[in-house]
Amino acid sequence: MIGIALLGTGRMAHVYGPKIGAHPGLDLVRVYNHRPEGAARAAAMYGGTPSDDLSATLADPAVDAVVIATPTATHLDYIDAAARAGKAIYCEKPLDGTLERTERCRAVLDAHPVPFMLGFNRRFDPENARLRAAVRAGEIGALTFLMSWSREPAPPPLDYVKSSGGYFVDATIHDIDLLCWIAGEWPHEVQAAGSCLFDPGIGALGDVDATMTTLKFPSGALAHVNNSRHCAYGFDQRLEAFGRDGMLQTLNRRDDDLVRWSGRATEARAPLKHFFLERYDESFSAALDAFHDALVAGEAPEPSAEDGHRALGIALACAESVRTGRTIALG
Known part of the structure; x- marks a missing residue:
């Protein structure tokens, strides 16, 4: 059994808390928030001992690893503290x-090597993983195109947008990591376009809410991502891989996948899963499975800090491409 300290009690902690508590190989030992009332509320829901003392949390010999589910700007501090304490780390994306x-995070992990995993959970979605396995097995021959549709049902609150790091860092980074993982290579150039079409408040903050991105890989394969902060019919999440010998697709998940035919409608189907919490619920559990299994086997977990560093560099290059209107070469 691996003892876990959950750092944070916000939205993502509410995703991980129940899943840690339900995992047969993980024991939720402590729940940390610098505000004691927040720690107490979360511990009452998920289990574990509430703590507002980070040093005491990390000094607890029953804690083998931490799950960092705090705001992005705090990740470096928590990674530094946990690595110095010799605790394995699972950190929500991005670094x-x-x-x-991000480079400082990597330097900390180089100086204090502990098992580290970054929470790019979409790698662990069963359908995404099956598509990748089929691509890598050569089912469609040489890969030509990869395409990702990732559209959210509604824009987030403006306070969230202000601290999100921009749409590419907040959202497109998921698609970037996923497509590079499927392709097995990193792009050498990127071109992106963005507009604000749905929420003028987002535009007033200097951000965009609709984007299209093209990645070109050293093999010559091309990847396309389109993101939207609004989608009238739900959380639209699809992938397509096109190769010399065929095509692979993942389809949207629904609350009910039964297809109905009647006098009123043909192929009537239930609405799409509403948001990422529902659509990717399985993937968060599978990511914790992978973290647990790597620790038990003494292997390096993936995705790595390097994966996060490279994905962030590409996401920032997308934003630069929008600002400048240029294709951005990547090192």
Whole structure:
């Protein structure tokens, strides 16, 4: 049994808390928030001992690893403290919103090597994983195109947008990591376009809510991502891989996948899963499974800090492409 300290009690902690508590190989030992009332409320829901003392939390010998589910800007500090304490780390994405601080995260992990996993949960969605396995097994021959549709049902609150790091860092980074993982290579150039079409408040903050991105890989394969902060019919999440010998697709998940035919409608189907919490629920559990299994086997978990660093660099290059109208070469 691996003892876990959950750091944070906000939205993502509410995703991980119940899943840690239900996992047969993980024991939720402590729940940390610098505000004692927040720690107490979360511990009452998920289990574990509430704590507002980070040093005491990390000094607890029953804590083998931490799950960092705090705001992005705090990740570096918690990674530093946990690594110095010799605790394995699972950290919600991204490592940070800036390359400079992301490089500092990597330096900390180099100086204090502990098992580290970054929470790019979409790699662990069963359908995404099956598509990748089929691509890598050569089912469609040489890969030509990868395409990702990732559209949210409604824009987030403006307070969230202000601290999100921009749409590419907040959202497109998921697609970037997923497509690069499927392709097995990193792009050498990126071109992106963005508009604000749904929420003028987002535009007033200097951000966009509709984007299209093209990645070009060294093999010549091309990837396309389109993101939207609004989608009238739900959380639209699809992938397509096109190769010399065929095509693979993942389809949207629904609350009820039964297809109905009647005098009123043909192929009537239930609405799409509403948001990422519902659509990717299984993936968060599978990510914790992978973290647990790597620790038990003494293997390096994936995705790694390097994966996070490279994905962030590409996301920031997308934002630069929108600002400048240029194709951005990647190192």
